[in-house]
Amino acid sequence: MNRVLSFIICIAIICVSLLRSDVYGQQEADSMETLKHGERLYRDGLLPSGKPLIGIIKGDLPAPGNSFTCISCHMRSGLGSVEGSVLTTPTNGRSLYAPRSNPPTLRPGMSTMGASGKGAPSPQPPPARPAYTDESLAAALRGGVDPSGRAWDPVMPRYKLQDDEMAILISYLKSLSSEFSPGVDATTLRFATVITDDLNPDRYQDHLNLLDDFIRRTNERTNHIENEIRNPRVKRQLMVSGRVAYRKLSLSRWLLKGAPETWRSQLEEYYRKEPVFAIIGGISGTAWKPVHDFCESNRLPCLYPQTDFPVISETDWYTLYPSKGYYQEGETAARFLNRGDDFPDCGKVLMITRESQVGKMLSNGFRDTWRAIGRTEPLTVRIAEKETLSPEHLALLIKKEKPDAVVIWDNAALPEAINALSAPDFEPPRKIIVSSGYLSQEFMKQNDNIRDIIYITYPERLPADEKLHEAYFFGTQPKGLKNGDSISKSTKLTYPLIKVMEQSLREMKENFYRDYLLDIISMGKDLDVPLYERMSFGPGQRYASKGCYIVQLGKGSHPELIKRSDWVIH
């Protein structure tokens, strides 16, 4: 009898626990689903039904469809923005469900950048209000009046939302920037940088030294405050003003070994041992996609990695590249040909491209752009990675196809092949485009009598310009360099990263959310740097330098480079 009873009890317990875990799982799935819908509402302005959210701004402007999403003003992190005279306050649960006191200045947590538009009055931070409740928040989103009775700035839309839609939105706001991202604790904010073992150490030594130096300088300031300043209010003030970081910084080096296919697991292992807040910088000579994908799936910001092979995507979020690398040269070649007044709509393009990683980036950039413009597909000839393009082969292709323009993505033997085209009995095409990046210094080796038709993609400032800006940017003697040393490209790419880091830490203050870091960078000032005419990230922009010149060679044995285009061609 006893046995039977205990058996029954056992079964009952098992049943109940199975049932409960089922219910629990169901609840979890439901709340995931709610958050997904909430994210769609917040980011894309779409209701669970798929219909657009309707908002009313400035009293009577019905906001059209998906153009008026929360994210466009409150940003992805929900911590708000400042543009001209309009200040958008945070809208994450943490801020909304806490009372707000009257502001002495801008509260920590709100960006102060961009607040000084010419003629635009600096935005006034809003006055005190009690904490919201679910009810008062819903009422405010519909009616535009906060719990203190103050009407919102009319720029903040009023939204028509059903009760269930409102509940979805509110639970999303509560989840938004609610807990600090991984990589930060009470004392330390952790970063890592990635280098790959295909590189000679002198390719990355400058880069690592500069990054270490940045970390050391920042920590010295923080230590100084900790040791010297006793008054907590003064301490706090120094932090609020952005003069001192809120945490000590640390920087780990993640060295990736072997083939790129194996990097992912190495990265996972490093990250498991030490979750970092962001990857800063990093250099690879072969690939970046494994790191890019790793960052994307871990929602880990990766700032200014130095690679010729960035991942080209319009939607990926977490990696911010200095430029599109070789792809940008291909893109520029297509735009240049398209803009040329002498290149007819029906003009024929022959693209000859080596089947190397570089050749593929260049030809993809060209082809994607050429297609987007609406031109007919270029005739493409591929050369195997190890094959050479002989002068005869090139001449034969041109004779056979009679193109108006030839785009050649090749290096090694290209100058000889092109020089052979200047033979007196040969009729060359009107334009030949080559890449300075792929050819390195070889592009200077063209015969005088063919230079007229050769156009070169050149994705940096011209050397004389660059010298001028170096002096301006680095001062007369950059730190850590001996007189006469030339400044490496890696150094030139590291300086903007450090500027961005300094500025972002100042603005991020105590809000250690990765999305907020990216939001802040997207609101940063444009940088005028030696290497490029301008580096900037607007919201959602992921490649800082957008330019590339088309140049030609002047005459003589030390030809000057002559610009044939603006920095950016559309």
Added chain:
Amino acid sequence: MRIPFPRISLFFVILLFVCILPVRPTHAADIKYKRSIEKYNIPDVVLINQDGKKVRLQSLLNSDIPVIVDFIYGTCTTICPVLSAGYVNLQRKLDADNQKVRLISITIDPENDSPKVMKEYLKRYRAKPGWDFLTGSRADIDTVMRAFNAYIPDKMSHYPLNMIRMPKNGNWVRLFGLMSTKEFLNEYQMATAK
């Protein structure tokens, strides 16, 4: 013929009043934006529209129909949505009659704003024909901003501005600040009154 001196100076004083002094809005209390009448010399530059076509700014602006200009950019937050919602609503109110108004948006982020970006922007706002978005070289865009006394060195120092060109005399109504549809329509009607 000799014009008596005092009459000329009076004429200039009036002209000065019209051109330089901000015109006081009729109901200042509830208007948050600033309004003034200006003369601008439109530079002779060629810009590129959302279809990738070259357009001469002068021929686009010096028109018999009213023209409105604003400065925005494709990835902008806060200000642009409000300015552009103003354009959309004006288009709706005027029944998409593109003979009544020509809307021009000029980018302040020309490096990023390619025809593709601009076209997508207009599509997102459901713009109707008669609203063009223009980009160009940084130098040309700077020249245009300066000509409108609206030089914005950096897209993050952006501020809200609309300018309505009056077809009757080629002067511009400069409107600084964000307006509601009603205010915007009202300004449009005042500027285009015969």
